[in-house]
Amino acid sequence: MATATATKKKVRINGCVASAQAAKYADVDVIAAYPIRPYTATMMALAQMVANGELDAEYIVADSEHSQLSIAHGASSSGARVFTGSSGVGVQFAYELYSPISGSRMPVQMMIADRTLDPPGDFGSEHTDALSTRDMGWLMGWACDAQEAFDNHLIAYRIGEDRRVLLPQMVCQDGFFVSHITSDVELPDAGQVKEFLPPYKHPYPLDPRHPVSHGPQIMPEQGPPLQLERARAMEESMAVIEEVHDEFAKIFGRRYDPWVEEFMTDDAEVVFFMQGGHAVTARFAIQHMRERGLKVGLARLRTIRPYPTERVKDVLSKFKVVGVIETNMGLGSPSSGGVLYADACAALYESEKRPLVMSFMAGMGGEAIVLKEFYWMAEKMMAAQKRGKIEKRTHWVGFEE
Amino acid sequence: MATIEVQRQVLPILGNPNQGARFYNPDLPSSEPFVPGHRTCAGCGPSIQYRMTSKAAGDNTILVGPTGCMYVANSSYLCTPYNVPWAHTQIGSAGSFTAGVAAAYEAMIRKGKWKGAYPNIICEAGDGSASDIGLASISGALYRNHDCLIICYDNEQYANTGIQASSRTPYGGMTTFSPPGPEVPEGKKLYPKDLARMMAAGHPHCYVATASVGYPIDLMNKVRKGLNHKGASYLMVYTPCQKGFVYETPRSIDLGRLVVECGLYPMWEWNPEKREFDYSFRPQSMRPVAEYLKLQGRFGHLHAQHIANLQQFANEQWQMMGIELPEALIKAADVKNQTNMAAAAEAEQVALTV
Numbered sequence A: 001m002a003t004a005t006a007t008k009k010k011v012r013i014n015g016c017v018a019s020a021q022a023a024k025y026a027d028v029d030v031i032a033a034y035p036i037r038p039y040t041a042t043m044m045a046l047a048q049m050v051a052n053g054e055l056d057a058e059y060i061v062a063d064s065e066h067s068q069l070s071i072a073h074g075a076s077s078s079g080a081r082v083f084t085g086s087s088g089v090g091v092q093f094a095y096e097l098y099s100p101i102s103g104s105r106m107p108v109q110m111m112i113a114d115r116t117l118d119p120p121g122d123f124g125s126e127h128t129d130a131l132s133t134r135d136m137g138w139l140m141g142w143a144c145d146a147q148e149a150f151d152n153h154l155i156a157y158r159i160g161e162d163r164r165v166l167l168p169q170m171v172c173q174d175g176f177f178v179s180h181i182t183s184d185v186e187l188p189d190a191g192q193v194k195e196f197l198p199p200y201k202h203p204y205p206l207d208p209r210h211p212v213s214h215g216p217q218i219m220p221e222q223g224p225p226l227q228l229e230r231a232r233a234m235e236e237s238m239a240v241i242e243e244v245h246d247e248f249a250k251i252f253g254r255r256y257d258p259w260v261e262e263f264m265t266d267d268a269e270v271v272f273f274m275q276g277g278h279a280v281t282a283r284f285a286i287q288h289m290r291e292r293g294l295k296v297g298l299a300r301l302r303t304i305r306p307y308p309t310e311r312v313k314d315v316l317s318k319f320k321v322v323g324v325i326e327t328n329m330g331l332g333s334p335s336s337g338g339v340l341y342a343d344a345c346a347a348l349y350e351s352e353k354r355p356l357v358m359s360f361m362a363g364m365g366g367e368a369i370v371l372k373e374f375y376w377m378a379e380k381m382m383a384a385q386k387r388g389k390i391e392k393r394t395h396w397v398g399f400e401e
Numbered sequence B: 001m002a003t004i005e006v007q008r009q010v011l012p013i014l015g016n017p018n019q020g021a022r023f024y025n026p027d028l029p030s031s032e033p034f035v036p037g038h039r040t041c042a043g044c045g046p047s048i049q050y051r052m053t054s055k056a057a058g059d060n061t062i063l064v065g066p067t068g069c070m071y072v073a074n075s076s077y078l079c080t081p082y083n084v085p086w087a088h089t090q091i092g093s094a095g096s097f098t099a100g101v102a103a104a105y106e107a108m109i110r111k112g113k114w115k116g117a118y119p120n121i122i123c124e125a126g127d128g129s130a131s132d133i134g135l136a137s138i139s140g141a142l143y144r145n146h147d148c149l150i151i152c153y154d155n156e157q158y159a160n161t162g163i164q165a166s167s168r169t170p171y172g173g174m175t176t177f178s179p180p181g182p183e184v185p186e187g188k189k190l191y192p193k194d195l196a197r198m199m200a201a202g203h204p205h206c207y208v209a210t211a212s213v214g215y216p217i218d219l220m221n222k223v224r225k226g227l228n229h230k231g232a233s234y235l236m237v238y239t240p241c242q243k244g245f246v247y248e249t250p251r252s253i254d255l256g257r258l259v260v261e262c263g264l265y266p267m268w269e270w271n272p273e274k275r276e277f278d279y280s281f282r283p284q285s286m287r288p289v290a291e292y293l294k295l296q297g298r299f300g301h302l303h304a305q306h307i308a309n310l311q312q313f314a315n316e317q318w319q320m321m322g323i324e325l326p327e328a329l330i331k332a333a334d335v336k337n338q339t340n341m342a343a344a345a346e347a348e349q350v351a352l353t354v
Helices: A015-025 A040-051 A065-077 A088-093 A095-103 A146-161 A190-196 A220-252 A278-291 A309-316 A340-348 A371-387 B045-057 B091-110 B127-133 B135-144 B195-202 B216-228 B249-261 B289-293 B304-320 B327-332 B341-353
Strands: A009-013 A030-033 A058-061 A082-086 A109-113 A139-143 A169-173 A183-187 A260-263 A270-274 A296-301 A303-305 A321-325 A356-361 A394-396 B061-066 B086-089 B120-126 B148-154 B207-212 B232-238 B269-271 B276-278
Touching: A009 A015, A015 A040, A015 A109, A015 A146, A015 A169, A015 A183, A030 A040, A030 A065, A030 B091, A040 A058, A040 A082, A058 B091, A065 A082, A065 A088, A065 A095, A065 B086, A065 B091, A065 B135, A082 A088, A088 A095, A095 A220, A109 A146, A139 A146, A139 A220, A146 A169, A146 A183, A146 A190, A146 A220, A190 A220, A260 A278, A260 A309, A270 A278, A270 A340, A270 A371, A278 A296, A278 A371, A296 A309, A309 A340, A321 A340, A321 A371, A340 A356, A356 A371, B045 B061, B045 B120, B045 B148, B045 B216, B045 B232, B045 B249, B061 B091, B086 B091, B091 B120, B091 B127, B091 B135, B091 B148, B120 B127, B120 B135, B120 B216, B127 B135, B127 B148, B127 B195, B135 B148, B135 B195, B135 B232, B148 B195, B148 B216, B195 B207, B195 B232, B207 B216, B207 B249, B216 B232, B232 B249, B249 B289, B289 B304, B304 B327
Parallel strands: A030 A058, A030 A082, A082 A109, A109 A169, A139 A169, A270 A296, A270 A321, A321 A356, A356 A394, B061 B086, B061 B120, B120 B148, B148 B232, B207 B232
Antiparallel strands: A009 A183, A139 A303, A260 A296, B207 B269, B269 B276
16 A cells, blocks of 8 residues: 655654644544643643644643543543643652553553652753653653654554553653754654554443443452453563554654664674663764774663563673663662663573673763763773673762762 | 534423422433442442432433542442443542543544534542542633533542541541540531532532432432533532441431531532522521431530530521521520530430430
8 A cells, every 4th residue: 555645744843842743643632731841842832733723632731740641541531542741740740640541451642751850840851750650551662852752652652552452651752852952853644644543442431322330449359360461461562562663664664673772783892771862962972982993882772661671681682781871760779870770680680691781870860961971981881891890880970080 | 624513412400309308200210320239338328319410310421430439339349330431530530530531522522533412421529539639620620611510429528438537527527537535525626618619619600509318309400400501510419428427327318408407508509600609499497406416426426515616607507698597596506505415315315214
């Protein structure tokens, strides 16, 4: 089948607007907004689209993030395609709803532009907001630029609404580094989206013609089967995720590895393992270091839930040293740093060839990770390679010699 | 953009609104969206209310149930008494989840994704949800004027969790969070939040009314008026709780009438077109509060002063409705004319033995 591409166009927009555009292309029915920086710009753009008549949707200004997610839950339960979003403490204000939404298997979509948690009030990007909800049954992954953010929204709807999956999705991007930096984004032809994303149809919506009860109260022994079912949905989504990425590449011509994007890893010995927008800087840093003959590479995690354990094991086992760049807080975690380290180590545990693993607290508070910091981290990794063991599990970048 | 016009239902108003509970009304719909077999307590006021409310609404209805008795006792163990779609939501999500359902139907009908008349969307929130944790979410739904009806089934406490004080618990009401003791003889020291009036004052474009299970036809008519009103409506319904109020189970409906007759549950409607309160509802008689209080164990500890205080509170409610107070009620607000509950009970016991 020939794909329509007649009205495909290139625009220069930031990550927030790219997300809003994706919601528009997905023809969402209900939008639940509440302001908090930096994701607000997405909802501003959507409000304008509704006001202009470009998008026919119920645009609701909620009274809190908790209400935003409850509105999204109610609307998705009724059979509407829903879009919502938040940042920082807003993500956490809504925390109660994450498990009920995934537990009732409602494919709500939430856009996250990361922001640090309080204290103190900091607008900068840290992934802790969304990562703190990572075990709540939501599909979750990070984009590194506006184009990828746009694409991820469409991909996530398609995966989440698949009857084999039926799970909510958190489509994340770094605050400011992605959300507020403009870049070229290719907006597709509506026909491409139509071909890729079928209309949302939940099997058991709240419909007076086919009465169903959602979420009745249960006995303890009735809990495990439901929990197992949700766990299986997460597990079995992996095949769907791969399938949908293939389909996306066919229709839109952009191919993403659904799990781990590798950059200059062919002969790499030390490799950064990270997610999100700082990977763009990392690519430049790696190119510069390569010019100096250093065997450095990058493995960028694109989907963290479900965690691609096998894939992470296979990719990271190829290297001598892995440096996990956290950009999140895991106070008291196994590495006394962030939360990505533990997942990476768990994936590597069954590997026959385990690399040395260390982690870096970098980009904290929303600071840019600048080139020389990548060089510094690479030096630490190379020193460990030479020594044959790590100096310590976690380095706070900028606080050490 | 081509859009489809949303068709809305109109439900007829029933006759004889102010009749008693034991009265046959041939106009009552036969459909039962809320069926028997659930696990609520004998004499449960909220479930009586639930049956009447859903009966008044009919089958093209969607129910939203925030956490509370009407969630836990009704939908226990994957069973369900709901013959229409029903969804549980979080206790703080009463208004917001309901708003989501309403918004979904507006959009889906308009965009041709769902065909049929706009359903009745009813949220049944307990007073804990409605007056405390879900207050902002309900206010948001009313303010934004989603076409839905939000009901506070008011049993004046958190009953599902084992009887704790809510901001609707009356002054003097004993709960496990407001027990009486030597330092706090009245138990609950605070007066209840005037929830329904607050909703009417803050959201004057909404139809708002109070009702009681003691007046079933009036209650069902208020449900229908609320559903017929295009936009958001709010009902606060007195629904006694045998477990928390501690009374003889067959007396739920009697309490529902007594609470109105003694002025502790003013019955009114807020007319959003005229922007005024309608106080035309009149109970058959006006009684002193003691007649209502003495039927309930939760007030068994009250002293004369506390009863007088409650009479004073009731008198203020009557006056707020522009109703003239009989001499007897003014006198009853004077502590000199009251006796402690314990003493009264003792005297009654003596009278019975003699």
